[in-house]
Amino acid sequence: MAKKQDELLNSNYDGIQEFDNDLPKWWLGIFYTTIIFACLYAPYYWFHIGPNSEEQLAAELKAIQPTTNSAAPAEVSSAQLLALTKDPGRLASGKEVFAAKCAACHSAEGQGLVGPNLTDEYWIHGGKITDTYKVVTTGILDKGMLAWKGLLPENQIQDVVAYIYTLRGTTPANPKAPQGEKYIGNE
Ligand code: HEC
CATH class of the missing domain: 1.10.760.10 (Cytochrome c-like domain)
Structure with a gap:
């Protein structure tokens, strides 16, 4: 059977009615992408699979100050x-x-x-x-x-x-x- 377009739903709110259309493909695509993204993002940051922001900052600071981390000053009297x-x-x-x-x-x-x-x-x-x-x-x-x-x-x-x-x-x-x-x- 051909797909029914523009079927009016039975609801009527103050004269406003809605069609029972499928969600647009592009919209669903974005929606599913956000779900996939969340599944990757949450474990990465919340369950600490990847470095958290503080660790990233520390690593960047370390990179621009390569010699300071544990550097005991040279022995100078x-x-x-x-x-x-x-x-x-x-x-x-x-x-x-x-x-x-x-x-x-x-x-x-x-x-x-x-x-x-x-x-x-x-x-x-x-x-x-x-x-x-x-x-x-x-x-x-x-x-x-x-x-x-x-x-x-x-x-x-x-x-x-x-x-x-x-x-x-x-x-x-x-x-x-x-x-x-x-x-x-x-x-
Ligand atoms: C971006 C700003 C900045 C620059 C540039 C800077 N300092 Fe400082 N310096 C500070 C600050 C802020 C403190 C105070 C740290 C604290 O409160 O513990 C400080 C503290 C010091 C102290 C310790 C003072 C005390 O009371 O014990 C000395 C000595 C010092 N600086 C020397 C230098 C020298 C020499 C240079 C240049 C090679 C320099 N600073 C460049 C910001 C700077």
């Missing part, structure tokens, strides 16, 4: 770093690195902006020059301080660490309010 603070050539290099890479967040004179003030006596991650070296090398990734190991050559990291050490006790205009603990000492 405070004596070595303090010696650089007396070396004009290395300080000049450190100053250049600072202007190019750090000033955006710590301000041109180290007075702080997004990142903390580097000229005062207060330090979130410790005031020893080796603490500074560690922070600059491995970063505080979840707070927005990059790990510079791998982004800068080792000698430039040491130069900039020495350079910012010489900013201590300077008094630039508009300093950012102190953060962290007061550090007393000269290591």
